[in-house]
Amino acid sequence: MMIELGRYAVxxxxxxxxxxxxxxxxxVQTLAASxxxxxxxxxxxxxx
Amino acid sequence: MSIWEYANPVxxxxxxxxxxxxxxxxxxxxxxxxxxxxWMTPEDYKQGSTVKIMFLHVPxxxxxxxxxxxxxxxxxxxxxxRHHVSALAARAAAPIGAVMTLVxxxxxxxxxxxxxxxxxxxxxxxxxxxxxxxxxLGYMALWGAIENPDSAADLTGVLCLVGSVFxxxxxxxxxxxxxxxxxxxxxxxxxxxxxxxxxxYPLYLCMLGFFLLFLTLLLVRTRTEIRRRRTAxxxxxxxRA
Numbered sequence: 001m002m003i004e005l006g007r008y009a010v011x012x013x014x015x016x017x018x019x020x021x022x023x024x025x026x027x028v029q030t031l032a033a034s035x036x037x038x039x040x041x042x043x044x045x046x047x048x
Numbered sequence: 049m050s051i052w053e054y055a056n057p058v059x060x061x062x063x064x065x066x067x068x069x070x071x072x073x074x075x076x077x078x079x080x081x082x083x084x085x086x087w088m089t090p091e092d093y094k095q096g097s098t099v100k101i102m103f104l105h106v107p108x109x110x111x112x113x114x115x116x117x118x119x120x121x122x123x124x125x126x127x128x129x130r131h132h133v134s135a136l137a138a139r140a141a142a143p144i145g146a147v148m149t150l151v152x153x154x155x156x157x158x159x160x161x162x163x164x165x166x167x168x169x170x171x172x173x174x175x176x177x178x179x180x181x182x183x184x185l186g187y188m189a190l191w192g193a194i195e196n197p198d199s200a201a202d203l204t205g206v207l208c209l210v211g212s213v214f215x216x217x218x219x220x221x222x223x224x225x226x227x228x229x230x231x232x233x234x235x236x237x238x239x240x241x242x243x244x245x246x247x248x249y250p251l252y253l254c255m256l257g258f259f260l261l262f263l264t265l266l267l268v269r270t271r272t273e274i275r276r277r278r279t280a281x282x283x284x285x286x287x288r289a
Contacts, residue, residue, distance in 0.1 A: 003087060005097040008162055015101040015158040019108070019151045026147045026265065034268050037275040044282045
């Protein structure tokens with residue numbers, strides 16, 4: 001279903017777009033850092 | 049069994065590892081459902097379709113303040129009882145809080161332009177929120193700037209105590225000063241309807257979704273910090289050997 005945003009389409013889409021970028025970016029950064037830390041620990045434990 | 053047993057990193061990793069998939073699944077259901085429900089709400093008679101911005105702005109602002117309060121509690125536990133997991137949890141929460149504060153500031157500005165006729169006003173709540181954001185940045189910078197982790201935890205704990213003034217101020221600023229542009233609380237336990245049920249229930253679901261997202265990210269990031277600390281300890285042992 002298409003939502004009609006009327007004359008406020010630009011601010012609504014801007015707010016949702018920026019928020020989506022920030023939140024998805026935070027999730028991606030969190031998961032990437034987690035994977036890096038896990039690999040680094042496994043590597044050191046394998047050596048030791 | 050004492051709650052302090054969970055401050056043991058091994059126990060924390062075991063319990064959080066078991067809980068994480070369930071919390072993440074709940075966040076993955078609640079947040080999109082709340083946002084889609086909010087997106088589908090009808091136009092407000094005053095705000096038009098900009099009312100849809102509220103479903104991001106209000107939960108993000110709520111989390112921005114409450115994450116700092118959580119960091120304060122964790123910092124106090126570190127300063128008083130010296131539990132490392134609490135210091136690492138405070139550190140892990142800061143980037144999430146900074147992003148939530150930024151989302152609240154940006155969505156507020158984008159909403160304010162058509163509704164108030166300005167992107168920004170040096171209003172008590174807006175200003176205290178900006179200062180809170182700067183405190184988040186300063187907190188993260190301080191953690192990164194100090195090599196000794198215990199000293200970093202001590203100093204960031206003190207910074208967190210100071211920043212709590214602005215976290216509380218950003219919550220209650222509209223009650224202290226009346227001259228601001230920002231309206232009062234959107235939701236309240238006080239009697240009387242402040243918001244139509246059409247908007248209130250999707251907003252509740254969005255707030256729950258944001259909280260669950262925070263909890264998921266907090267657990268993942270705290271686990272990451274524990275792994276980094278363990279890696280650093282093992283590397284230091286290798287160097288000594």
